[in-house]
Amino acid sequence: MRWMWIDRVVELVPKQRLVAVKHVSLAEEHLHDHFPASRGRAPLPVMPTSLIVEGCAQTAGILVGHAEDFREKVILAKIGKFEISRDALPGHTLRYTATIRQMDKVGASTVGTIELIEHTATGSTATTIGSIDLMFSHLDNNMSGHEFPEHNFVFGESFRTLLSSSGISGNW
Amino acid sequence: MTRDEIFSKIQEVLVDALAVDEEDVTATARLTTDLGAESIDFLDIVFKLEQTFGFKIAQGELFPENVKQDPEFVKEGKVTPKGIATLRARLPHADFSKFEADPQIAKVAEVFTVDALVTFVERKLAAK
Numbered sequence: 172m173r174w175m176w177i178d179r180v181v182e183l184v185p186k187q188r189l190v191a192v193k194h195v196s197l198a199e200e201h202l203h204d205h206f207p208a209s210r211g212r213a214p215l216p217v218m219p220t221s222l223i224v225e226g227c228a229q230t231a232g233i234l235v236g237h238a239e240d241f242r243e244k245v246i247l248a249k250i251g252k253f254e255i256s257r258d259a260l261p262g263h264t265l266r267y268t269a270t271i272r273q274m275d276k277v278g279a280s281t282v283g284t285i286e287l288i289e290h291t292a293t294g295s296t297a298t299t300i301g302s303i304d305l306m307f308s309h310l311d312n313n314m315s316g317h318e319f320p321e322h323n324f325v326f327g328e329s330f331r332t333l334l335s336s337s338g339i340s341g342n343w
Numbered sequence: 344m345t346r347d348e349i350f351s352k353i354q355e356v357l358v359d360a361l362a363v364d365e366e367d368v369t370a371t372a373r374l375t376t377d378l379g380a381e382s383i384d385f386l387d388i389v390f391k392l393e394q395t396f397g398f399k400i401a402q403g404e405l406f407p408e409n410v411k412q413d414p415e416f417v418k419e420g421k422v423t424p425k426g427i428a429t430l431r432a433r434l435p436h437a438d439f440s441k442f443e444a445d446p447q448i449a450k451v452a453e454v455f456t457v458d459a460l461v462t463f464v465e466r467k468l469a470a471k
Contacts, residue, residue, distance in 0.1 A: 248383035248386075249383050249384070249387060251359075251360075251387065272390070272394075273390040273393065273394070275402065276402055277386050277402060278383070278386050280386075280387065280390050306383055306386065306387055308383055308386070
C-alpha cells in the first residue's frame with residue numbers, strides 16, 4: 172500500500188477542481204513521534220506539515236492525472252508557495268481543495284487551500300489555515316528529455332482504491 | 344507596452360518563479376547559470392508569462408524541444424550546424440552567436456537570457 176495522505180475524495184469537477192479530506196487520528200503512529208514527551212514537556216501530537224504538503228500534492232496530483240484519464244505519469248515537480256498558520260491535531264479534519272490554474276502537454280500548475288475542520292458536540296467549523304501553489308510534470312513529456320518506464324508507476328492500486336471507495340469510476 | 348515595461352514585468356515573473364532577488368534579474372542574466380532555473384522552472388516561466396501578458400505560448404515556441412533526441416541535430420554532445428540553423432529558425436528571440444563557437448548541447452540553455460525573454464514577449468505582443 173502506497174502511503175496515502177488523503178482519506179477520501181469528496182468532490183471532483185474534472186479538469187477544474189478536486190476536494191479531499193484527511194482525518195487526523197491519534198491511532199496514527201507517527202503522531203506519537205511528532206512530538207514525543209521530553210524532559211519538562213508533555214507529548215504534543217501534531218500532524219507533520221510535510222505530510223500536509225504531501226496530502227495537498229496527492230489531491231492536486233489526482234486532479235491533474237484524472238484530466239488525462241491517468242495516462243500521464245504526473246509527478247510533483249515544484250512547490251511554488253506554501254503557507255500554513257495552524258497545527259492540525261488528533262480529531263481534526265483537514266480539507267484540501269486543488270484547482271488547476273494552467274495545464275498543457277508538459278505539465279500543470281495548481282493552486283490549493285487547506286481548511287481545518289474542528290468537530291464539537293454541536294457540529295463542526297471550518298477555517299482556512301493555508302494555501303499552496305504546486306507544479307506537476309507529465310514525466311513522459313518532461314523538458315529535460317529524460318525517459319521513464321512505460322507502465323504508469325505513479326497511479327497504482329492505492330490511488331484506484333481511493334477513487335473507487337470515494338465513488339469515482341472511470342476507464343482507467 | 345515599452346521594452347522597459349516588459350522587462351519590469353518579466354523581472355517580477357522571474358523573482359516569483361525562481362525565488363531570486365530583483366537585482367539579480369539583469370538583462371544579460373542567463374536563466375540557468377545565473378538564476379538557477381531547472382527544467383520544471385521553464386514550464387513555470389511559460390505559465391507565468393501567459394498569465395502576465397495574456398497570450399498562449401505553444402510547446403517549443405519559447406524554449407527548444409526535440410533537439411537532444413534528434414541525431415541530425417546533436418552529434419557527440421554537440422549541436423550540429425543543421426541543429427543550430429533549426430534552433431535559430433524556431434527561436435528567433437534567442438542569440439546563438441556565442442553558443443555557435445562552442446555548441447555543447449549541455450550549454451544550449453545558456454542562450455536563454457532575460458533579454459531573450461523580453462524580445463520574445465515583445466514579438467508576441469507585436470503579433471497580437
